[in-house]
Amino acid sequence: MPQQVQGIIARSKGAPVELVTVVVPDPGPGEAVVVVQACGVCHTDLHYREGGIGDDYPYLLGHEAAGVVEAVGEGVTDVAPGDYVILNWRAVCGECRACKRGRPWYCFDTHNATQKMTLEDGTELSPALGIGAFADKTLVAAGQCTKVDPAARPAAAGLLGCGVMAGLGAAINTGAVGRGDSVAVIGCGGVGAAAVAGARLAGASRVIAVDVDDRKLATARELGATHTINSRETDAVEGIQALTGGFGADVVIDAVGRPETYKQAFYGRDLAGTVVLVGVPTPEMTLELPLLDVFGRGGALKSSWYGDCLPSRDFPVLVDLYLQGRLPLDTFVSEEIGIGDIEAAFEKMAAGDVLRSVVILDGAAA
Template identity: 80%
Template sequence: MHQVKGVVARGKGQPVEVVTINVPDPGPGEALVKVQACGVCHTDLHYREGGINDDFPFLLGHEAAGVVEAVGPDVTGVAPGDFVVLNWRAVCGECRACKRGELQYCFNTHNATQKMTLEDGTELSPALGIGAFAEKTLVAAGQCTKVDPSARPAAVGLLGCGVMAGIGAAINTGEITRGRSIAVIGCGGVGVASIAGAALAGASPIIAVDIDPKKLEAAKRMGATHTVDSSKVDAVEEIKRICAETYDGADGADVVVEAVGRPETWKQAFYARDLAGTVVLVGVPTPDMKVPDLPLIDVFGRGGALKSSWYGDCLPSRDFPMLVDLYQQGRLDLDAFVTEEIGIGDIEAAFERMHHGDVLRSVVIL
């Protein structure tokens, strides 16, 4: 048993606390990871606000990189000393998705069996089965993805959630390629990552949509060719105008990524895509939100696809090492996502900065 400091949300809307937690030694199929860095993701705030479920208390944090300290007796995929990025898609290999070769859609992803607890024995619910706002965490061994150990933990740890979700939404789910256009609505960390992914794929134009000039500037730095301030112009009409200038006869973007998770912006995405275009929802809605009122004839008449992107439809064992290699080559600027490095006691302040749009990512250094 290991006693370490961790960040816990005890109740809906309550400020998080840094407390001592108990982390078991790894059992079969498990790994103990010494966390080096963990990004502050909006999903952590969703957990604190009760927007995911009400299984309080939560051990927050999930965008993390660290070093494997110990493994269970039957673990062969990772070993003590391995530098890993943690993921929340530990594939089972046995479900119908895995058996048909679509491991990125595994229906039975798993986490550590043993529970981390508070000092009094109260079981903790780790965010996305990870719980990495802690000096050490216990995960399923399949949640550890080995990457280049010379990479910067604060940067590559972000592949564990938001950056991978955004890049994957463009490349894996939206299947963006050269010669195709893309618009991204919402330019927080996930949206800007979608833009970075589109730039990697050679898409053009790459249109960033937001109401915050700072976020639009960040989008330009990551590869956006055009920006649209939707507080000043009709975003749908502006996307259509830009695409028509590039491709004669285009009536919108080939792919529109919605990275906000709201009905209003999803409706914009629906109407901003070209005929037979694709809408990708990667923004996380709250349980009370409904699909906006759309005439069914418009759904039929525009053709194409309406998709949700689960974790950027990634396969961590395939995608994490590849993206870390691109980062190491200078072709993917993961450092640009790290706005600030903070301590484990600074997470409430980081949530506040997130609300104001002041950061792409605050990263806790442990």
């Protein structure tokens, strides 16, 4: 039987979010119902509310989540009721050309649940990133559930579902940071801070955090930055070069996604170095670089989408590192809040006061 739960929606562009009753259907073939325990408040949720991603209102917000599988539909074998899972928005198909070439992290046909959750009047909801986890329970494709060690605290583990994984993966997967490398990260919000942690975890000898906010730079130091640059006071490129013997860093990660920060990343890297763009640009942004500089500096210019992660491969490993004390996920949890505090969390996020506010839901007490 369909269930009625409480959830947070964005009903129209720019309108304050609302707590409403959400109807969650029984899982169909290939689907799962998950009891949500914790869900981070991400910039992407705010983009949905503001119409920056689309206009398929109403949106059921929330996507950085951990919880417990309650029920599964026909044909589901990878997870079962009672499994503790992190939700992801890349349920790979296994059939596209990327999957068949052994590169499922590039899957071109990721999918979500077929059925729709609705309001009480039958209005279909669009779940954020196919998840919709600002709710007591949510319906997802079973492939969006990644089983991990249940000892991991939901408020921390759930953050691997989006922003933290994007940053960690930008360093470890896309940037292929290795032992002894020098790394610079431009922009130290949630994603950039995670890139700092990822670079440190990968064995980088020098990790340079660049931001305009000293609070974020202080957090970056907690997460493994060996040096910091406040780019309001010091030119970012000159600062990176001064800290790397005048050469530039082996890997520079742009976690902002603006033309000016990308140029800083491009010119702040060493010859044959790597630039990784993980910050998300807006549609109107354009970039102009001298083609001779692109040719002459060599190396690689990469973009990182969701940290080039494969959840089934990466989430369990990262959770194990967290439980070993080698990955400080708890540092990213600035505050734990209730489901009615999301608008205030958006304001704190916009002001740069938090890395992540995390909503604790009723499922955490189950």
